Amino acid sequence: MKKNKTVALILASVLCTAVFAQVDPVSLKIDDSHVLLADFTMDRYLAQSARNISSQGSVSVTTVHGICWNVTHPVKKSWYIQSSKENQQISDTPMSFITGYFTQLIRGNYTDVEKSFRIAVTKKDDENGKMFLHPRDENLSKIITLISIKIESGFISSLRIVEKTGGSTFITFFNTRLEDFPEGTLSLSCNGAHDSDRKD
């Protein structure tokens, strides 16, 4: 009985706080003067071959320079997404949708994302909640069914991309923190990385 009450309470709170589209997304803590640092684990489930692939590493994000995605296990490799090329990526090819929107989402910029996704938001408060992105684009909807993002204390704590085949990508972020961003830090930490903006 107690369990049912709890479920009902959660449902009620979800219903009460669910806001559709661009009305009031959950705020993310990121600004021009800080670098967002986090560790991550990424689990990919390939439904076609029924296999799981896991990887771990760290990520650093700045609004000015872009994102450095640094994988440490099972391979060591880094990818660097430059900020200046993101807009072009979004409008360029259907295949770039995820890349472009992913970078925008991590940085808390929803304007372009809303053009191609219906966004549903469930908020606990200003800095905690979930966002659900359903593709508007016909082609993309044949591949991706849903992207869900969980935000805790103003940071993305997890991101899930669900594919039509049943495959999925689930990324969990932890040890997330903001640090002062001295000029040049990002490029140094991502030294030798691949410029991933071509690898759409």
Added chain:
Amino acid sequence: MPRIRITAILLILIAPLLTALLVNNTSDIVSSDLKDLMPEHEKNESVPADLIKSKVILASEKNPEILKKELEAIPGLTIFSSPDLKEFTFRYRFNLLEPSWKAGIPSVKHPEADESEDKSVNSQELKNLESRITDALFNPFASVTDLEISSDPFLAMRELINQYTIDPSYRTDEKGCIRTGGRGKDLCIITGEFVPGKISPSDFHRIIRELKLNDRSLVYTGEIFFADQAAESSRSDMLHIGIVSTVLCSILFILVFKSLLILLATVCSLCLAIAVGTGTVILIFGEIHIITLALGSCLIGICTDYNLHMFMKRTAGSSPEASRSQLRKPLLFSLISSASAYLIMSATDLCVLRQLAVMASATLAATYIIVMHVLPYISVKNTATGHAGEKIAGLLKYADPRLCTVLCTAIITAGATLYIYVPCDDDVGRMQEKNGNLAEMNRTLESLLNGSGAGTWYFLNADSTETALRKCEDIANLFEPRERKKIMLPCSFIPSEKKQKENIADYQRRAGDLRDIYQKFGIDIPMPDLGSQKTFKPYEHPLFRQLPIGDRGLLIRAAADDQKLISKLDSMEQAVRLDRRAEWSSIFRSYRIQLSGLLAISFFIMSLYMFIKAGRSALSFFVLPAGAGIASGIAANVLIGGGYMNMFTIMAGFMILGLGTDYSIFYHTFASSPENKGRTVQTLIIAWLTTEASFGMLALSDTNVIASFGLNLAVGLSVMLLAILLSKSDREKKETKQ
């Protein structure tokens, strides 16, 4: 008896046209195809007409989706969806296409890998493949999905797209338009094609006007519009200038002969002669080009003169037989000389000139027959007095022939100097300069499509689509990865069947390596069944209609700002650089040079004949006047026409030579006797006036090139006639001395 003969002659004359109309399809006999203007030996090496002839490009700034729907509703106009390269690659990567297209995509490797004995090449190739797969599996920004890995395990399509980047200034919007920015505008580019026989550019212009699309800034271009405009321009000039000149000539005839019957007989005679010329050309060539028809119509000038000579004789009281007898020799001589001058043109390999040579000869021969065998039997009143001519002849008596010789020599020297030192303008673009709207739209679209880094097009000539694609594949291997990003090779997306077989073999050969790499990360990918993979015909490919591939070659586009790449392409024997404007200008230059030579030969032959016929006096009544006439036409083009000289300047030279020869022959034949001089001078002046009223009027044309032609004729003929009238026969010289 003459009636039966006349009827028989008229029936024989009309036979060529009737036969031509019966034998040929009437809707196809008048051609306006620009390709017909090309030399025969260049026709086969040029771009196949079907590759570009009926393709049109349209662009709009506002409401492109509405515009697209409206354009799609126009019957006979096929609107292509935007080049769906991205859509195609998307569908390929996510297995949304028929599996057969797999054969179309190579597994992407270094061209020398596998075949190379250098182990480092193969080892590097393997590393590249592993790197691609690592990216796909562990980089979340790579956007590789489960479906893509299973349908394209080599990740070949995304690699191919990276290697062959289409101009990034283009993008496809959600409405399916290719969008490109330029001149501060962002236009939606739509491509289409006119279905032959279903719609003409004129219909298209009308429909667009009716749609009232002005507020949507529709601009369009295509070779078909220019061909149509050239034809329309010729038709318009023939109609408007034709009406004015016909009215002026009719007034002249009425004033001189005071007879409607003579006017009617002349008009009928001219129409019949042109019909004979046209019919003969159609019988021999199967069609007649609009330019041949326009230039051939200029023969009316010479034909009118034949009519004039006959009616002047008849209205002066000569009997039909006497008139025929007096005119037989000079008219025959005039016919032979003019026909020879035109027939020399058939020595060229330019189709239009060969048509013109046949048309001129047939038209003049028909005129001669009509003038000699039909017109003399028309009953006329004695109305020609020749008084005006006698007065003019009286005035000319006082002119010093030496002064005339000096003036003619000076004009010839000036004309020759100007022709040598003033550069000829063979630029085909200048010929249409006065027709602004279409040219402006073309300029706008060219700048939008080519952007700041304009594209240079190359043509690969072949005998089939398959060989064209193979040639393309051969040269594709010669480009470095950096260069491939700046060149669009259709064979990158649609491989030849030979290449498809290689692709399948390549997949099979590399399947083991691929499986090993995936297994390194614990993944067993389902390998596609390549053993049963079939090839497809290039034209079956979904992108075939949207890429510039034809059955006799294909087009390659390279970034013009990369000089190294352009030099490399220029040095390739298989690739012919394509600059339509330069190509046509070069053809017109070739026309001009060939015609200049032919004009010189004609002039020499005529002069020789005149010398044989008339001795030394030919110098004063033919050589100098004809030379001065041609030279003054050139001078007029330079001094009045702004230095615009091209092949049509030389064409005008032929006209001046042909008409001037007639003036010379008749003046030399009849004006030597004092009793005939006045009447002959009057006849020649009337002939000159009718020619000026018809061809001099061309100087008022809207088309640069025709205006220059008219100006050349107007001045050249005036100078030549004056020089002939000022010349004196040997008898006159003796009389003057006595």
